[in-house]
Amino acid sequence: MSSLPLPANLERFPDLHPALSSQAALVEANRCLYCFDAPCTAACPTHIDVPRFIRKIATGNLHGSALTILASNILGLSCSRVCPVEILCEGACVLHRYNEQPIQIGRLQRDAMDHFYDGGARLPAPRAAARPGRIACIGGGPASLACAAELPAHGCDVTIFESRPLAGGLNTYGIAEYKLRPSDSLREVELIRSMGVRFETAEVGRSVSIAQIEAEYDLIFLGAGLGAMRRLGIPGEDLAGVIDALTFIADYKTAGTVDVGKRVAVIGGGNTAIDAANAARRLGAEEVHVLYRRSEKHMPAFSFEYQRSRQEGVRFHWLVRPVAIHASDSAPQRAGAVECVRVDANSPDGDTRPEPVLIPGSNFLLACDMVIPALGQSRLWSFLEADRGIQFENKCVAVDRATGQTANPRYFAGGDCVNGGREVVDAVAGGKRAARAMIRVLEARHG
Ligand code: SF4
Structure with missing residues (x-):
């Protein structure tokens, strides 16, 4: 287990979608067809007028572009970074029909929003007269x-x-x-x-x-x-070295230091499990294992998140269910291994999501010095x-x-x-x- 100071962490977290250069943003904005009935706008839950903000980038009006975004989505900066654009605005781009790459709407949105905040975040609207209530x-x-x-x-x-x-x-x-x-x-x-x-x-x-x-x-x-995140409800989950995924992410994002194991087991199959697994890997864990009780096709994480995680070197174990966390031989207060049982691949695994059927006697130990449950909140x-x-x-x-x-x-x-x-x-x-x-x-x- 190593404790890392935050400045070192920051260097380990380069942007997933780095900013476009000004020239690249202009070129990308000029690829847009500015559809009248824009499917990207319809696909955005906040209905940002995407063609309008992109046209403003194409004409060099980045501040105006940001105001167009903010008129529909006050969190346009964070959304430009975290939206699953593949299944939202970019997934709806008409260029897919012509077998072309969709417009990089998220990165263009980021371009406008970065300009807005770097320029002092000036909003034009004056405050209205006070209303009772x-x-x-x-x-x-x-x-x-x-x-x-x-x-x-x-x-x-x-x-x-x-x-x-x-x-x-x-x-x-x-x-x-x-x-x-x-x-x-x-x-x-x-x-x-x-x-x-x-x-x-x-x-x-x-x-x-x-x-x-x-x-x-x-x-x-x-x-x-x-x-709070749900507990595992298995023996050993109060041992040192067991930390839920949201606490782990919050600690490395906002605290001065964070503890990271050498061999980390993440329990769960959602996007938060993937975030925690990738973070553990980038923070220095030599091995990160994701344990999920269902099959790959039933993993709730977005498939593009899962693919990225594999590129990070995270290892996935399907159809396994943790049943206990065992203490380390050398440090009895600390986690040393997760005991898992294999799940029958023929378990009913459909939409109704009944409990998987465990295979008797299939127990095995996965050695680890950190366990990160990510079971949902x-x-x-x-x-x-x-x-x-x-x-x-x-x-x-x-x-x-x-x-x-x-x-x-x-x-x-x-x-x-x-x-x-x-x-x-x-x-x-x-x-x-x-x-x-x-x-x-x-x-x-x-x-
Ligand atoms: S990046 Fe998000 S907020 Fe922006 S247009 Fe796409 S779905 Fe909407």
Whole structure:
């Protein structure tokens, strides 16, 4: 196990999609066909006017291009880096039909957004006259940021309550460094603060009660994302060297040092498991093994993420289920191996996802000095336990799809707590939708 200072880490995380040079951006922008009925815009959950922002890059108007992006997506900088463009805007590009490479929309968006922030992040819109009605956003992640950013332009008073020292949610703490650095996420937080949004560091349900918030605010947006990562529920998971994927990623992104094993086992098959595995590899782990209980074709991670991970040298083990973590012989308080059982390849493995069937006696040990469970996050809303009339569906907050309003008309919601954990751009879309509906409620109430 080695402990690495953060500056060394940063050098190990070159951008996954490096910025285009100015010349390359111009050439790329001029390849765009500027479709009238742009499928890329339809495929973007925030419906950025893609042809319009690309045309502005082609004419050298980078600031105008950034404003076009921000008009639809206030987190245009982070989305340019983390959106799975292959299945969103770029996946819809008409150039696919001509067997040509799609326009690199994400990298062009990044070009405009980098220019905007490097130039001082100047927004033109003045603040509107104040309107009666106060709005609280619970959680400082992408959904709340996108919701809050819509409101000052309509004169609304808005406060974001975030329990961690830094706002930005998973953008700041939970997305792998090679995709998004905390400094970029914090640039967006500062932009939203500059629009008149207040940030309070407080944990709702502990340092401030939901009753206090209800007493002081007219409408409440729930954008608190998901809870802690689920536990494995197997012996040995409290040994030193076992750290859940989100804590591991948050530590290396924001803490001064991070511990990395020589042989690392990552348990899970989602995108967070891949992020953690790639990070462990780049931070110096000699071997990184991903253990997944189902087959390759049922792995929930995007296939392009999986392919990248293989290029990083990460090894994948399919149809294996960890049943215990054993202590090291030399350090009895530390993890030394994961015991796994093989899963029957003929287990029902379809959409209903029943429990895999284990093969008796197939147990084996995988030696490792670090174990990173990445099993997905829990969906706990303890501060809403007292009945507030909010309804839940599949452990997510149930909302009206057009407005984001919950069954309690004072509460709106968006992002991971509604969709169970999707992309940043989906959270932005959910936050925007709720903000616009809240503005309509305040207009109807106060004129
Ligand atoms: S926000 Fe994401 S999906 Fe939308 S245009 Fe930009 S990169 Fe594509």
